[in-house]
Structure formats: C-alpha cells, structure tokens
Amino acid sequence: YDNIVVVFVAAEKDDDISVAKKAMKEVKESLDVIKCNEVLIYPFAHLSSDLAKPSDALKVIKEMETEAKKLGLKTHRSPFGWNKQYSFKIKGHPMAEQGKTITSKDVKKEEEELVSKALKEEEKIVSHWHIMDIDGKLIPIKVDKGKVVGDFDFKKYPNLEKFALYELAKNREVTIAPPHIKMMREMEIADYEDASDSGNLRFYPKGRLIKSLLEEFVTKTVIDYGGMEVETPLMYSVDHPAAVAYLNKFPARQYIIKSGDREFFGRFSACFGQFCMADDMTISHKDLPVWLYELTRYSFRRERKSELAGLRRLRAFTMPDVHAFCKDIPQAIQEFQKRFKMSQETLDGIGFKKGEYELAVRFTKDFYKEHKDFIELLLRLHGKPALIEIWDKKVFYFVLKYEFNIVDALGKCSALSTDQIDIENSKNYGIRYIDENNKKKEVIILHCSPSGAIERDIYALLERAYLTEKSGGISQLPLWLSPTQIRLIPLSDDFVDFSKEVMQKLEKENIRVDVDDRQLTVQKRIRDAELEWVPFILVLGSREKDSGQFNIRIRSEKSKEVKMKLEELVKKIKDEVGDKPFKKLSLPKILSKRPIFVG
Incomplete structure (x- = not known):
C-alpha cells in the first residue's frame, strides 16, 4: 500500500456496532484533515488487555469496514486471527500518528448531550407540507419511496423539488464531502483546525478578507435600513429565568462552559444580549419599531458531528442578527415586509439573484387563517412557488418564519436569510414600551438574519461556482x-x-x-x-x-x-x-x- 492510513484496532468487552460506527466517523474526520481517502483496518490485539471474544471482535471490525465504505472511503481489511508481519514508513507531520479510545459510554454520552425541549419536540412535530404557487394556491405534497409526490408540477422548478425532498426527508447527515471543502482548502480560504473542536475552522488571509468584506457589507446594509449596532457577551447563565425559557423553545444543542460553581451556555444568536439590553431600555410608542443589530463573532451551536460539513454547518459561526421591537402584529407585518426586501437586497449584493434560492415559509394554522393575504404577499415578492410548512399548534416561540435556501452540488440545502415573528420573548424578558396612555405594554419581536451565517455565504458561493463549472461555465467569485x-x-x-x-x-x-x-x-x-x-x-x-x-x-x-x-x-x-x-x-x-x- 502507498499513501494509506492504517487503523490498528482492538475490540474490547462491551464494544458493539454503535462503537464501530462512531470509531469510523472519527477516523473519517481525521482523514478529511490530512487529505487521504484510503484506509486499512488492521486487527491488533496488543492494544488492550480487556479484549472482546473473537466472534464479537470480528463483528465490530466488519462493521467498521462497512461503515468506512458508507463514508466513501476506499477500504481494506487485514485478515482477523492470524499472526502477521508488516513494515511501514510514517509521514512526518503532526497528525501522522494518533490514538483514540472509543467506548459505549462515549456513544451514550453523545446521545445524552444537552438539548432543548424544542429540539426534542421538533423531532415529534406534525407538519403539513405544501407548495404554494404565486397565486396563493396550496398544493399538498408528501414523500413516497424517496420522491416528492403531489399535484404540483416541478418540471420548471428542479431545485424546489430537491429542497422539498430534503426538508421532508429530514436527513441532515453528511456521508460525502461537499465540493466546497476541497475548494476552500485549495484556494487557501479556510481549513479544519485539529487542535479545536469539530466545526471550528481557521481562516487564512484570503478567507479572512472575503469574510470581513461580507461582514462589512451586511452591517452597512442593516444600518442603512435603521439598525442600531450593539455588542453583547458570548455566554449567559443557564440559570437565568428568561434564558431557561428561551433555551427550551429554541431547537439547538448548546456548548456549556463552567466558571467556578456556575454554568453558562455559549450564545447561539444575539437574542439574549439584545433582549437583556432592551429590558433595560426606556422605549416609547413613538420610538417603535426599534431595530437592534449585532454581528456575532461568534455564535455557537453544538451540531451533531455527522451533520458538520466544511463551511455549510459549523459549531462556531458568524451571524448577523437584527431584532425589531414592534408595537403589535400589524406593525410587525409591515416591518417584516421591509426586512424581507432587505434580505433580498442583501443576497443580491452578495451575488445571489432571486431565482437562485428557494423560499420556505412556516407558520401555524391559526396565523394562516388570520393573515393569509400577508403570506401570499411574500410569495409575490419572491416571484415563484415556495415550500410551505404548516403546524397544527405553536411549538416554538414564533408563529411564522421564512428562510431563503440554496441547494448545493450534493442536493443538500442550507438556509441563508431568515426572519421570525416572536410573540413570547417580550413577556419572558420583560421588554415593554410605554403607550399613548403612559401604560407599559409588551412588544412583538422580529428575528432576522439578512444573509445568514457569513461562513455559509462563502460555502454557497463556492458550491455555486462548482455547479457553474460543471455545467460548462466559469467558476468565479464576485x-x-x-x-x-x-x-x-x-x-x-x-x-x-x-x-x-x-x-x-x-x-x-x-x-x-x-x-x-x-x-x-x-x-x-x-x-x-x-x-x-x-x-x-x-x-x-x-x-x-x-x-x-x-x-x-x-x-x-x-x-x-x-x-x-x-x-x-x-x-x-x-x-x-x-x-x-x-x-x-x-x-x-x-x-x-x-x-x-x-x-
């Protein structure tokens, strides 16, 4: 063998198929970093004194072989139960030799990581899926045998069909590296950092330039629309009453930081800091709507390892986050339209035209009954059919949200721009305004990221360049x-x-x-x-x-x-x-x- 990674393996008591799968996923992460796609699984009993029975050990090792092939690795397995002779040369770089111990406890611990109630609820939520055309007609769809079926004709909208399939199938795992990963390294934009946690990247000078230009452009756009730029802390107490309520309504896994006897979570958006700031503000009805803006460097979400993929899905990312505090639902709807156009302008400025992304609008049945015209207006502003998700009841803190999504070279989809209508957090955080009668009243909060995570914008630009080249065009950045x-x-x-x-x-x-x-x-x-x-x-x-x-x-x-x-x-x-x-x-x-x- 030449230029191959050899994985010496000793299967121990209590090791099972789940351990084999986790082991190969960790091996794959290391191989992605060192740019090698070929592996030899080599049974090596000398690594442990607590070995599994030979029959059990062989099952684990064969499962590792199967998992390696599923992950797209060129895979070899050395014979089991024989005395073997070998010689090899090791390349001289920091990751040439590594040792890992993976147990069933590790797998169980990963499954038991801190997740919000909303994330657990999201897995059980009943959604009614439709395509809405620009005339406002709802056409039901579903997935059957890996295809989207219904009365809507997707022939003119192939990316909308891919997006619908991705959303309905709810499969976020990444088994093949998307093209942009190779591109981001070859072009010296960004790279994996083995010394950090998975999903935390380093940016080289070219990448830092691209990233900072995008940050400056999005920030200027929001300020021009009336956003007031602020800066807030990166972590918040898990015991803060309002934060606890929000955590349980936001579908995400958290980073937990210990400081003495206290526990903090890494922010996953600018919400906490801006809401605490708004709670201390004196806001008159004459001031509304009030926009607070922050470019979070960084926000943190402890995404599953199997879902991490280059710049597409990270655990630490840069998120432009602008909240609008509104008097009531009518004012919120008016501002929502303004921010919808702002997001379209932002993506256009980055380099994405309307036809290049897909719209998803998600809302409760009750909100649709009361504000059907507003939702149909969003479709007209978008200019083509969109994916619709309707919930029977409110599960999250918002009653409506939208996203602009791009479809990449592997058919995976990622949200860029988004906005939400939040009817809960004003009460949770004590955010009030003083009305015409000098009485304090709760606000309606809009949560918008006009571009989505900056890293994801770079991913989208690289994936588009790859697809353009594949179709005979020229790969380029704006x-x-x-x-x-x-x-x-x-x-x-x-x-x-x-x-x-x-x-x-x-x-x-x-x-x-x-x-x-x-x-x-x-x-x-x-x-x-x-x-x-x-x-x-x-x-x-x-x-x-x-x-x-x-x-x-x-x-x-x-x-x-x-x-x-x-x-x-x-x-x-x-x-x-x-x-x-x-x-x-x-x-x-x-x-x-x-x-x-x-x-």
Missing part, C-alpha cells in the same frame, strides 16, 4: 470579493519594476493587485492565476511598456483577451464593484515573497 482582482505577470525579470509601477497606480484606485515575479514560465503563471480565479490577468513586456495598451485576459469572458488602457480597466472594475466595501489583502503583493498556507 469581483468585489476576489482576493486578487488583477494579477500582473512580467514577461521577464526586466519588467518586474515596470509591473510594480503599474501595481502602484492600480492600488491608488482601491483595486487589489499583485505581481507574479516567480521564476516560472509565463504560461505556468497564467495557469496558476486561473486556478486562483483571478478576474483579470495582464502580461507585461516591452510592447505594453511602450504603448500603454494592455492585453487583458478576462475570466468572466472565458479568458478572452481584450486590449485596454489602464484607465479603461479601472473604470470597468469600478463599474462592476459599485459601492461595495473595499479592503486591502494582507498578503505580500510580490508572489515570490508569499508563503504557502496549504500544500
């Missing part, structure tokens, strides 16, 4: 998010100084530009720039220096070469970028001085 917008390639060392002069001119126009002065062929350097999805590539030689005209390879036009002056190129970039935020890339501008983060 120009304003491209870490390098222009790559200058000097024809020889004689033109490096000229390339630096051009770079300085372009930098004054707030354009991210670098110079590839490496001792490689021009074609190799062009190829590397294309692999980095650089939007504009310029090769500089004597002709360009003398004439001031440049042959520019434009990625969005399938690397078509266009002759332009620098001024024309600058205008083209500024016209496309518009008023999006700009930041410098915190990497050396000269590629020969740039370190390699992944390789």
